[in-house]
Amino acid sequence: MYSPLFFIVLHGIFLVCASNAWSSLKSIPRKTIQYEDNNVITFKGEGVWNYSTMLIREDLGLLVVGAREAVYALDIKDISVAKSEVLWKVTEEKQKECTSKGKHPDIDCRNYVRMLHQMNDSVMYMCGTNAFSPTCDYMTFGDGQLKLEGKQEDGRGKCPFDPFQRSSSVMADQDLYSASSLNFLGSEPVILRTSPISLRTVFKSSWLNEPNFVYMDVVPESEDSPEGDDDKVYMFFSENAVEYDFYNKLVVSRVARVCKGDMGGQRTLQRKWTSFLKARLDCSGPEPSLPYIIQDVFQVRHKKWRKSVFYAVFTSQSSSTDRSSAVCAYDVTDISEVFSRGKFKTEVTVEMSDVKWVTYNGELPVPRPGACINNAARSAGIMRSLDLPDKTLQFIRDRPLMDDAVRPITGKPLLLKRGPLLTRLVVDHVTVSDGQSYPVMFVGTENGYVQKAVNYDGEMHIIEEVKLFQNAESIDVLRLHQNQLYAGSASGVVQMPVSNCSRYSSCLDCVLARDPYCAWDVPSQRCSRLPTSPEDGKSNLIQSLKDGDATRCPTTAPMEPKILSLVLGNNIRLPCYPESNLAQVNWNFPGESLPYPKKKYIIYNDGILLYNASVSDAGRYTCTSVEQVKGRDYTQTLAIYDLREQSAVVVTDKIKTTLGILPEIHTTSSGLHKSEEPPWYSKTQSSESKWIVMQVALAMLSVMMACLLIWNLYMGHISPFMCCGRRQLIKSPRSLPEREYMHTGNDAVDSKQHMVSLCVTTNSGLEATSFHRNANKGDTPTDVCVFKYITDESEI
Known part of the structure; x- marks a missing residue:
């Protein structure tokens, strides 16, 4: 009988093997291109959504796109140019019938074009959901215009009733x-x-x-x-x-x-x-x-059908938050x-x-x-x-x-990826400089990215991921035609080239990208698109796809340091942008790697932040990246900063400027000019500088309040002695004003008078609470409070 220790060891071995299997299939894209930098061409019709169907008409130079209640004929070279469009709306009768069956009038009860096919050179066949009543029709393109033939047919079995149900044809x-x-x-x-x-x-x-x-x-x-x-x-x-x-x-x-x-x-x-x-x-x-669920398939056709391959995207059906996707390839034979x-x-x-x-x-x-x-x-x-x-x-x-x-062909997935699920894919075959051909996969995700990946002898390498849509929306359709990729989603259509070699700024970046479309051109010193013919300029190109060998890259000139001023007490940010997500960024400060035992450094993706700078922080900071490919480390210097201590006088000038105090005027041979800002000055101040400014402002405000108080005391507007709120304490009844309160009988007049309580304190030390003109003559009050109205503000 096996002991519990045996099962624990067996389970540990299994976990290690599984971990190694996952790590061997890299799922991190080497480069991430955000929406602002994607340089793509977009199209969106006014008030039209759900671009989920595409038909490439190479003979007409068109990309025909089916959306909700509309079909567009776009220029295949520039989809921002719409050559023609045709609307295919649901009739009011159909919409009412759909709504009466419990469907949403603005979502379900519309006509979603779900199928587009070319029948011959002049006729296309299309089907739509038509408010849960599938209908098909014929469409032609002539004289630059799309036209519906109006020969409607029953679309049951051809097109789904539900616009969000998958189908194929x-x-x-x-x-x-x-x-x-x-x-x-x-x-x-x-x-x-x-x-x-x-x-x-x-x-x-x-x-x-x-x-x-x-x-x-x-x-x-x-x-x-x-x-x-x-x-x-x-x-x-x-x-x-x-x-x-x-x-x-x-x-x-x-x-x-x-x-x-x-x-x-x-x-x-x-x-x-x-x-x-x-x-x-x-x-x-x-x-x-649980078994992975298939989401999309693409056939890479070969002249000999036995060499054709089906590539398929799968997603996990587990309900856990740790979702994953896979890409597998299947031989037709x-x-x-x-x-x-x-x-x-x-x-x-x-x-x-x-x-x-x-x-x-x-x-x-x-x-x-x-x-x-x-x-x-x-x-x-x-x-x-x-x-x-x-x-x-x-x-x-x-x-x-x-x-x-x-x-699958390899017995295991070509690509395993955790995170946002994969949705669609297309595959392109690229012949590289050494004459070999590689399948390059373009895979869409549920959050609007397209990932470009290639498998080199069992090693899956994700070259880059590009965000095609501003919002995190799923990519519903992908098409590939003559080095152009077309993607459709709920909000629009995007066209992008299969490669943009200008994104690789250096020879090292270009070669380590291992992009089959790109190679480093030695004479022009730039990363350029691989020639159509592999023999064209082959000797002048540097490309290493399987090995990622960048040793042939020429040596670059040393980087000049950037001099920055060190302001004591400030927070200082030193930016450093790595060219690869796979590279490890290292910071070095006079002979030591950061962070060393000091809590004032924070290293993040795009740089380092130095808290509360002191004199000891002055010196040279060097940012380098180390990227490992096939057991070789490639080190690249990304940034060098020289931090030098700045004079404290500059800090004073900065505070004066912040408070609105005019800077000094210096006389030069050329005349008068405003004193220049120090080179380290930035509009974004550190929190310490703001605190100093706030303290100075509070001090000045306190002085101003004190001066105001003294002035009011001097003018007599404020008495140093207060009694019962706004009542004033006086030493003698003789100091009382002669005009006492008199009721005029006119509410308007009385309301304009301001009542003041004046109190006289006798030896008894007791304060009177009231005073009446009809008091007993025999009573001599020891404390007198007189309530008066003041009609003149000078009496305050």
Whole structure:
């Protein structure tokens, strides 16, 4: 029996291995470009939102963009130029009908263009949600104008009802393949082919179980096929798994395919797919977790289809705050192998209640279920799917799920990233100076960034991330065309070049970026775009992608220090901006690295802050960055500062200036001029300087208040003796003014008089509380208080 110590050690080993696996796949972009510096081209229609569909018309030089109730034809070279637009609004009747079903009138009950396809040189096919009533129409572009044909068709199964539900489609030989829903509630998912012979999937959970469709594309597998195989349409989606026993619904990622030549069955599976097969997609990280969920796919096509690759973005389905994303790549031949030679799963009943899915080990019907019509089938007299025997069709009707999962090419993700989730991706193949070709991935995120990444022999390197949108909004669509990247979100469309080599300011920065598009041009001494032909100027370019070897870079001249004045008691900020997020920034002060045992230094990303500067802080501060690539350290000096003590007289002048006191006037040979500000002067004062100024101001204010008080005492406006608030204490009754209070009977007059209480204190030391003119004659009050009204302010 194992001891607890054994399990603790085993768990620790597992954690170390998982940590090493995560760290080996870098997820930190080397350079971050903020929105203010992205230098992109943007487009946004007035009052139009949700730019989620794009169609590249290279023949017309257009980027056709579908949004909410609008379609735009943008210049593909400069999308800020809108050549034409067409509005496709919802009718008032449709909007009322949608609202009556409980949908939001301004959000759900609009027409979101969700599908755009080119049918031929002159006609495009488009579909929109149309207030939860999917509708399709034809659109043309002629004489520089977009035009809707007005030939509306039912869009159920082609376009989703819900504008925020995922769907996918592809046009092949003018046949539309689509994956969407057939009903208002979205509970009848379907993979549909709209053609003279329309086909769809079967309404069974073993076929589609609450799917979320992501991507669809064609692979021409009939080309150079010795088996005489058919072309395939592949679709990617996620759905609730039927093959796992789980306490809750478990979502898994799938890849499915159908044959283009499929015509359905004769009796079984009439008007249904006879070639529909699906398999699980595996893309898991080093840590045990729930299966990652597929979000987007991009096919990198090759002249030889067997070398084509599908790249896919996955996100974790864990509810924890530590979210992560992954990118996996799949070989087309590996997917095809699972469908053509893999085992099937079948459902069995256990204890007359539960249904389990297990591996099917029985004999397979002939022809193989789900296979396309090939030479072997034709030799047996089966020329089309209508000729397939019922035994084969019944098998595929009940068992469309494969037992084997499709594994990624490398056996693990190409990219693992924690933080904001990845949403969309496109991939470009770049041929570099050494003649090799590398796939460069452009991945969109949920907070509006695009990351450029490339895999060098198993090492994923994120070159940069660029913030495309000012707000943190999700990137909903990405397209790539002739070195230009197009991105769409809820607020607009952005166009950016795949590379901007001018961002790399030095040879070291250019080479260590390991950007396949860029190389350091030695004659011009700048980082420039790699020539289209690798032989052009090859000897004059410095580029090292796999190794990041920058030893060939020329030696740069030493950096001159920047002289700054040290103001005693001030806070001093010394900026230092590293060129790479992967570099470690170091500060050095006369022979020692900072921070050393002093609490007055704060080192942050863009510099260092020195608190309460003293004489001992004078000296030279050097900021360097160290970036490690393939075990080599590259050190670069970023900034040098010389702090020199400043005279205290300058501090006094600064306080005078702050208080508004005129500076001294000095006479020179050229005449009178205002004394110059010291070189260290800055409009942003330190907190210590502000405190000194505040103390001086308070002192001056106190002096002024004292002078004011003395002046009022001298003028007699204020008596040094106070009694009962505003009552004045007098020594003798003789000092009382003769005019006493008299009631005039006129309220207006009485209200204008100001009442003053004058008190006389006798030897008794008691204060009278009242005085009446009709007091008893025999009573001689010892204390007299006289209440008078003063009508003249001079009497105060």
